[in-house]
Amino acid sequence: MAELRYNPLLDDWTMVSAKRQNRPDMPKDFCPFCPGSGKVPDNYDVLLYPNDFPVLSQTPPEPDDVGGGVYKTKKAYGQCEVILYSPDHQATMPDLSRQHMNQLIDLWSNTYDRLAKQQTSEYVMIFENRGKEVGVTMPHPHGQVYAYPFVPKKVRTELDACKAHYNKTGRNLFDDMLDEEKASGSRVVAETAHFLAYIPFFNDYPYGVYVVAKQSITSLNDMTEDVRYELGHLLQDVVGGMDLIYDKVFPYMMVMHPAPVNDADAGNYYRFHIEFYPPLRGETSIKYNASSETGGWAAANPTKIEDNAPILKAKIEAFQEKKEKGEKECR
Template identity: 30%
Template sequence: MLNFSEHPHRRKNLLTGEYVLVSPHRSKRPWQGQVEDVISTERPFYDPDCYLCPGNKRADGTQNPEYTDSFVFVNDFSALLADTPNEVYDEEGLLHAESERGICKVIAFSSRHDLTLPEMEVGEIKSVVDIWQREFEILAKHEWIRYIQIFENKGSVMGCSNPHPHGQIWAQGLVPVEVVKEGEQQSKYFNKHQRSLLGDYLALELKKNERIIIDNDYFVVLVPFWAVWPYETLIISKRHVTTVLDFTENEKMDLAKTLQELTIRYDNIFKTSFPYSAGMHQAPVNGEKLDGWHWHMHFYPPLLRSATVKKFMVGYEMLATPQRDITAEQAADLLKEQSTTHYKKNL
């Protein structure tokens, strides 16, 4: 019998068709690798040098309004530009490039410089969810846009260039690689069974109850069976909807509560502001209707053993296939153990 907690094994990612190597016996090895200093996360209520704080000037000279909740603007240094000409470059079928149009926006989650999602009130997070929905609707009206990626990089280790709590939206003219892979797997399953792939997966996970972290009226948070990152999680809507635009007021409030609880649990693991990259995956827009798509949100955090020990894809993972030591079940158990009261409130 295959013992998940003892034997090396591969697990298949239902959303991409790819595999991750799990080596549970390696979690017992002593750590003599890189140990980093813990960066203080104590920040002021307002920082006069922050480009995102209310009333401050951004890097390009634009002045922010004196906003009191959330604030949205087109990124001053966008990775994609709306006026990019439509061109294709090809040389002998060996050197190929295509132009890419897009619109990139920044969302300051709060006017306060010192808050992150786990420390915000549910109502404040609900306002962010409202902005996600509103901006999705606005961007989808551009007929040339095919995909809208809503995401957040939290922490400098995840490439966040400004500590003020914020997320981003990149809308683009082509559907990106990871979304294409997930779309193909979900469409294939739906065409065969006339049911949502994630809906059936969620029903099985709820039945087994081995990797479930949060289960409320409208959403479930779990460590996916195929998780790659140490404490990777997946938020899945219980109702089969294709985009954030489909959520009702009750669902948006429940999503806000879910995001608050999950991120509090993250912070409480190592008593630190837990870094991660997180983002929604949803159906492309302005193309064929994809009934098989099921809204979900990924969280990819790099912390492994403590606030000072991180895990990124290196060596074998970059050259061969992703690999992890702690199992998804072990990660789920630790997340479930965490309090839903933020650790700072007990200091």
Template identity: 35%
Template structure:
């Protein structure tokens, strides 16, 4: 893999990942861009023991541009990526977290305010505007995995970063702002609530690693959707969403960089198969969130077990699951689809 680091007109990093050693990324960004925004402010919620980022500059981010104005398509005047590319990663122009800090005033009461340090990156899976992750070749998908691994290792070493999160939002129903196939990476200055909750549960578990024990039980049960030598994809017994799949490596590793070359190569065909099964359920393009759960930089890292959570909010061909009162206000999920039935439907879905 060839890795090429360049910079955009406002100083943000742009990194190309190529399978070919002769890839040329000498083109420069010709735009006249405004100064980069200041980092968000973090406000502490004492009732929930959680941090909330307030990033006012994100109100002005690009929203659903036409295909000929897509900032992730290479080479045109408004593009974030000057050169043709296989996989490209760049610092988000409208980041939730950054190291470009300013002055932050305290707001009083029991809340504390501090700079939202960290980093947010955009990962472009392909230069093909009309593609999707499910349509990537195994080699292209594996290159994306290599980019995730590279960025996770790099961002985890930055001062103040506590957790690195790689994810993809797909579909207008999910709330995307750019339809071009891409994902994002957040380098948080704190351990996220879900990760802390999972690792604390793992710390209370008796008899072994909680994640490994869940995987071992699911591999014997009726909810497996797909599997190969190194990975298993299954619908969890207590799935929160109508169609939710967790993808685990068979070996406990803390994060993507720790995957072996064989594990990285084996992930691509299994994952794209699961995505095609998701699209095949109702014969429509399914909106989804794909979220990598990785070990934090330091917090209870020995307990973590890398896995991918994939879920859609579509529960029927013409119906969505909205996170309304119970889910949004109480965090108490009510699922409309029996997990065993969801797994059967996914196994039987057309994958062409």
């Protein structure tokens, strides 16, 4: 069974799919995403792979007859795609060449564009889960793309706050946030011509970086090719810097937040951005969301952001130097 169940307390939908409980942990001697597995081509750079355990599909089954009254159900229309970053089982995003990263950005953009055009799509989210600390069962480098038949609750909350700010001030809230972060400077970790990367003033994760477009951009497809590639290289630098903090692969959840696909006015008050949720609060310590955070959505950060940002900034700069030197040696 796969269906959507309405939560009347939060005015939100829960995706339910018992089939996903059968997702396997990857055997030590086999990976379906590696060439030679019979599941993927023997030669590829990046690859779009259909999700073997989708919670959303274009041909969903009828919901179970368990709802009633305020408990509504509906078909789980949508799409779930997997994007493989590389045939190399060990090569995560920072390991890719800049040209290879450009190919990944192109595949993200093309997949977003295709899914946004589906009649059932209201929101398309590109994301990546990295590391066993966030529950990854398939460690081969990959991300996912979901096309939802609704706008997720957190995005709706952001949109409502941005609309309220725009109606009150006539300004885009993200512009005002960028102004505050640049004026402070203490939380900025990297900057390019079109993007600012920083750990926000309010963030509840020690290294919870936001990457925010400086201009009125609401999706990958609002960007020129050069700007998309700039974003891809910046993501490599941010993640590469994270990996240098403890000299190991840094776990995180990364989520791209575009505007809803049918919101033509979103450019006035909203902005494309990427949010990182890295769970480490120390080399071997995990920041768990306990009762207050989970039950009350009362965010808490066990560290000081202004102490963390300079550490990450220095590591990003070290990674950039290392990456540039490696690229030159390969020419």
